[in-house]
Amino acid sequence: MITVVYRNKRPEFTAWLQEVKQIHLQVIPQNDKYYSLDNYYRNKMEKEIKRGFKKVAPTERIVFNDEEQKRQEMMRMREKQKEEVEALKRSMQSGLAQAMKEQAQLREEMAYQYKIGNMEAAAAIQRRLNPDAAV
Structure with missing residues (x-):
C-alpha cells in the first residue's frame, strides 16, 4: 500500500523538493518523511482562516489549467x-x-x-x- 502511494506521489514530491526546498532527490537519506502537498496547502489555508483571514491567496499555483x-x-x-x-x-x-x-x-x-x-x-x-x- 505504501509503495503505491509513493509511486503516485513521487513526481509531485520530487518537484516540491527541487522547487521549494532546493534539494535533489539523490542527496536525501531514504528515511525522510514525505507529506502530501494537497494536505499541506489545505491545512495551511484552514489555519489562516482560523486566524481571521477570510480569503487566502495561494502562494503557489495549484491548478495548471x-x-x-x-x-x-x-x-x-x-x-x-x-x-x-x-x-x-x-x-x-x-x-x-x-x-x-x-x-x-x-x-x-x-x-x-x-x-x-x-x-x-x-x-x-x-x-x-x-x-x-x-x-
Missing part, C-alpha cells in the same frame, strides 16, 4: 472592450445630442430674425446651419 485561464482572460478583455465601446457610444451620443440642440436653437433664432425682418442675421445663421448650400 492554462486553457481555462486563457479563456477567462479573453472574456475579461472582451468585457473591458465592450465597456469601452459603450462609453464611447455614450460620449458620441451626448455630443451628437448637444449638436442637435444647438442646431435647434439656431433654427429658432433664424426664424425669430426672419420675423423681425433682420434678413442679414437670418442669412448668416442659415449659412452656419448649412454651409454647403448656396443661399
